[in-house]
Amino acid sequence: MASGEQTSTEYINHHLTNLTFGRFPDGSWGFATSKNIEELGFMAIHVDSMIWSMGLAALFLFLFHRVAVKATTDVPTGFQNFVEMIVEFIDGQVKETFHGQTKMVAPLALTIFCWVFLMNLMDLVPVDLVPWLISLLGVGYHKIVPTTDPNVTMGMAFSVFALMIFYSFKVKGVGFIKELTLQPFTFKNPFVQVLIIPFNFLLEIVSLIAKPFSLGLRLFGNMYAGEMIFILISLLYTGGLILGLMGGVLQFGWAVFHILVVTLQAFIFMVLTCVYMSMAHEDH
Amino acid sequence: MELIIIAAALMISIGGLGVAIGMAMLGGKLLESTARQPELGPMLQSKMFIVVALLDAVPMIGVGIAMYLIFAVAPGLA
Numbered sequence: 001m002a003s004g005e006q007t008s009t010e011y012i013n014h015h016l017t018n019l020t021f022g023r024f025p026d027g028s029w030g031f032a033t034s035k036n037i038e039e040l041g042f043m044a045i046h047v048d049s050m051i052w053s054m055g056l057a058a059l060f061l062f063l064f065h066r067v068a069v070k071a072t073t074d075v076p077t078g079f080q081n082f083v084e085m086i087v088e089f090i091d092g093q094v095k096e097t098f099h100g101q102t103k104m105v106a107p108l109a110l111t112i113f114c115w116v117f118l119m120n121l122m123d124l125v126p127v128d129l130v131p132w133l134i135s136l137l138g139v140g141y142h143k144i145v146p147t148t149d150p151n152v153t154m155g156m157a158f159s160v161f162a163l164m165i166f167y168s169f170k171v172k173g174v175g176f177i178k179e180l181t182l183q184p185f186t187f188k189n190p191f192v193q194v195l196i197i198p199f200n201f202l203l204e205i206v207s208l209i210a211k212p213f214s215l216g217l218r219l220f221g222n223m224y225a226g227e228m229i230f231i232l233i234s235l236l237y238t239g240g241l242i243l244g245l246m247g248g249v250l251q252f253g254w255a256v257f258h259i260l261v262v263t264l265q266a267f268i269f270m271v272l273t274c275v276y277m278s279m280a281h282e283d284h
Numbered sequence: 285m286e287l288i289i290i291a292a293a294l295m296i297s298i299g300g301l302g303v304a305i306g307m308a309m310l311g312g313k314l315l316e317s318t319a320r321q322p323e324l325g326p327m328l329q330s331k332m333f334i335v336v337a338l339l340d341a342v343p344m345i346g347v348g349i350a351m352y353l354i355f356a357v358a359p360g361l362a
Binding site: 009012013016214217218220221222224225228261264265267268271 | 333334336337338340341344345346347348349351352355356359
């Protein structure tokens with residue numbers, strides 16, 4: 001990593017860049033260093049976000065699968081109670097918000113909640129710990145919180161959006177087109193109604209497109225701002241004893257508050273997915 | 285170079301101002317309705333947390349982008 005004196009901007013920028021892997025303009029593949037990170041362009045892959053998000057997803061699936069297979073009714077283990085508590089909590093939420101028949105939404109909600117929660121939880125790990133350990137192995141950049149990477153959050157938001165569109169067409173079919181074109185302004189006189197269709201369509205499309213963007217950016221904004229404040233607090237430690245102690249108190253305070261933000265954002269992402277799914281399944 | 289800092293500051297402050305007022309009213313309404321019907325307290329509180337998290341998105345997106353402006357774009361301009 002950076003040897004010798006490192007300015008704060010460098011420190012911040014270092015902690016904000018992902019480990020990107022991609023194809024250089026000259027055709028060779030490889031990891032980007034700070035200088036040629038732009039050359040990789042759009043098709044570069046954030047390797048660290050990928051590793052951490054898929055690893056956490058595998059961890060979640062492995063743990064829940066292990067409990068589900070060994071689920072006993074006579075003497076449930078502590079961990080099984082914990083998993084049952086989460087499943088019942090999510091099931092209650094889904095029953096409240098989603099009124100369709102598809103059996104897919106509850107498992108989807110459970111996966112989203114636990115996965116996003118695990119990814120967000122990585123934000124509570126001290127900022128320098130993992131990147132410093134990884135840099136001992138010679139890897140330059142490393143960001144351990146996948147949800148501070150807009151690609152990850154927008155990717156999830158757009159997959160939920162694709163599900164929403166798919167179920168809208170599947171359940172409502174032409175009704176979905178009718179919903180998009182005749183929604184806000186309806187007139188008895190068919191001639192005027194046809195005239196107003198483009199305007200209705202424009203209004204409906206804007207609200208439809210806003211859904212995935214707000215869903216994705218909400219999670220990204222919260223986690224990115226949270227991690228940025230952690231990075232800024234860790235800058236305090238370089239300012240001598242008094243500032244260091246103050247930094248320690250600030251770090252603890254912000255981490256406690258951030259636990260609420262972490263769970264709340266995972267919960268909100270799940271609730272909104274259920275709401276969007278139930279809107280897709282509504283058939284007037 | 286300074287304009288981008290002012291822009292980022294405006295983004296954070298105005299977003300925060302609007303949501304602060306909104307959440308204050310929300311908290312006030314929660315207390316009023318809990319006082320009127322104490323048994324509904326827990327349910328109202330969970331609903332309030334959902335709305336708070338939804339409201340929180342607006343300034344947080346502003347803060348996220350403003351911080352990106354300050355720390356990633358601003359040094360590049362100097």
